[in-house]
Amino acid sequence: MPSPSLQTLAVRGPRWLRLGAAALIACAALSPAAALDLTEAYRLALDNDATVRAARAAADAQRERLPQARAQLLPNIGASAGRAHNDLTRTQANILGQPVTSDERYYSKNASLTLRQPLYRPALWAALEQARAVVADADATLQAELDNLGPRVASAYFEALYAHDQLALVREQVRVAHIQLDAAVKAWQAGTGTRTDVDEVQARLDLLRADELRARQQLDFTRHGLRALIDREPDALAALDPQRLVLSPPQPLDLDAWLAKAEQGNPTLQALRARVQVAEQEVRRAQAGHLPTLDAYAQVTHSASENVTTPSSRYTNRSVGVQFNLPLYAGGAVDSATRQALAELTRAQETLQATRRDLGVRLHREYRAITEGIERVRALERAVAAAELAVTSNQRSWAAGTRTVLDVLNAQQQRQTALRDLAQARYEVLLARLRLWALAGESVEEEIERINAALR
Structure with missing residues (x-):
């Protein structure tokens, strides 16, 4: 497609320019694709x-x-957390030997962060x-x-x-x-x-x-x-x-x-x-x-109300160590x-x-x-x-x-x-x-x- 300037020259330019522009337009139209x-x-x-x-x-x-x-x-780091609603129904004998039933409801939770590094x-x-x-x-x-x-x-x-x-x-x-x-x-x-x-x-x-x-x-x-x-x-x-x-x-x-x-x-x-x-x-x-395999690990665990006997207790446990496994x-x-x-x-x-x-x-x-x-x-x-x-x-x-x-x-x-x-x-x-x-x-x-x- 010739440029607009060539088209303009072919229509409005001097006679010698009109002839030249027209020739260029014709060549562009007739030339085959490469x-x-x-x-x-x-x-x-x-x-x-x-x-x-x-x-x-x-x-x-x-x-x-x-x-x-x-x-x-490379080190593997993982975190876990959980919270549970516990509904415990307990039946036991009183001092007179009569069965007594009680319902206990409490929440428990735990969270842990663990890092494990393979050593061998x-x-x-x-x-x-x-x-x-x-x-x-x-x-x-x-x-x-x-x-x-x-x-x-x-x-x-x-x-x-x-x-x-x-x-x-x-x-x-x-x-x-x-x-x-x-x-x-x-x-x-x-x-x-x-x-x-x-x-x-x-x-x-x-x-x-x-x-x-x-x-x-x-x-x-x-x-x-x-x-x-x-x-x-x-x-x-x-x-x-x-x-x-x-x-x-x-x-x-x-x-x-x-x-x-x-x-x-x-x-x-x-x-x-x-x-x-x-x-x-x-x-x-x-x-x-x-x-055998050998890993190093470090872990932090936080828990609360883990069992019915200690419903209001909270624990934080920190541990560092190595773990050895031997397939037999x-x-x-x-x-x-x-x-x-x-x-x-x-x-x-x-x-x-x-x-x-x-x-x-x-x-x-x-x-x-x-x-x-x-x-x-x-x-x-x-x-x-x-x-x-x-x-x-x-x-x-x-x-x-x-x-x-x-x-x-x-x-x-x-x-x-x-x-x-x-x-x-x-x-x-x-x-x-x-x-x-x-x-x-x-x-x-x-x-x-x-x-x-x-x-x-």
């Missing part, structure tokens, strides 16, 4: 993706475990260390979700771009097939062509129209997938510019170095190590069921809890080991997808160039009468197939880079910025 690029899509997903929001909420909830565990080791409670200290490990697990799990978001957004973004590329290629094939059909019909009518050529081109055109419909459906599906991540309609997407794209192998060019990076920086491994620590502290908590027998519950905790520890350790091995396989796959994918891109670039030459040669040969119109269509289809495969190979290399970065615990956002520089 295309959504990969960086903007990633930032929108950071704010709107439901999975990331759920991970943040889960991390916030788990972080509260630490102050709760710490509170168990191994289970509580184990719970504190366990809470720290739980928080570390939550933070690492959240980071894993954030790192995984980059490849998820890039995958949805590139799928939408690839679907757009496919639709554009099919439309180009449809356009060329229309031209070839028109030429085949004219040649048949002029007596220089055959009905067979017309039928074959028509059949090819019908197949291409079916492919175009399928490509439209795929484009709509992929755009819906991207919209689910960013929570807005992606009106236009910034396309990949092959002239700006520089595909380089990962640095360092050593798979073992990437494995070492992942061992230290992968957030999923960090979360699993924290879970092993949680299980170790759970073993300590279970074993502490056999150990719990029916085998402590031993059972210890065995359960040891089994959970073994499970956590084995899960960590299995994930470490799986991470090595995934790193190897993504590393090879980059290094070999770059070679595939270069091979497909040569294939596209060769296909372009083949199309030109077949068109010239058809004009000379040595090739049929179907030969020209086949050459054009091979070129379009090579272009489609080339686009897919580029997207796969870029996505493999993001996945490798995420697995190794590297900055995914920086890699997204580098990829985004190759979009137009």
Whole structure:
């Protein structure tokens, strides 16, 4: 929407200003909205993706475990008070042996203030260390979700771009097939062509129209997938510019170095190590069921009219001391809890080991997808160039009468197939880079910025 000053100039200003203002207003009205690029899509997903929001909420909830565990080791202060109305009916024999009944009514009250400080409670200290490990697990799990978001957004973004590329290629094939059909019909009518050529081109055109419909459906599906991540309609997407794209192998060019990076920086491994620590502290908590506990306490109690014999008395009691508890027998519950905790520890350790091995396989796959994918891109670039030459040669040969119109269509289809495969190979290399970065615990956002520089 142009500013009011431009509108005023377009109506009331001098003629040269009116022309300039009108041109600016027309440009503002005709200029398309800026295309959504990969960086903007990633930032929108950071704010709107439901999975990331759920991970943040889960991390916030788990972080509260630490102050709760710490509170168990701090002084506990409690106060209580009560007031009661007592109605006592008493029957007893008098000096003559006759029963005498009396009713006595009185109020009683009591109030107390107690402070208790744990001095020796191994289970509580184990719970504190366990809470720290739980928080570390939550933070690492959240980071894993954030790192995984980059490849998820890039995958949805590139799928939408690839679907757009496919639709554009099919439309180009449809356009060329229309031209070839028109030429085949004219040649048949002029007596220089055959009905067979017309039928074959028509059949090819019908197949291409079916492919175009399928490509439209795929484009709509992929755009819906991207919209689910960013929570807005992606009106236009910034396309990949092959002239700006520089595909380089990962640095360092050593798979073992990437494995070492992942061992230290992968957030999923960090979360699993924290879970092993949680299980170790759970073993300590279970074993502490056999150990004694020692608390210090201080208490002040005030009471009045506690019983019928002293209805008017008041008491104030102050006490300071320590309390020692020694569990002797719990029916085998402590031993059972210890065995359960040891089994959970073994499970956590084995899960960590299995994930470490799986991470090595995934790193190897993504590393090879980059290094070999770059070679595939270069091979497909040569294939596209060769296909372009083949199309030109077949068109010239058809004009000379040595090739049929179907030969020209086949050459054009091979070129379009090579272009489609080339686009897919580029997207796969870029996505493999993001996945490798995420697995190794590297900055995914920086890699997204580098990829985004190759979009137009």
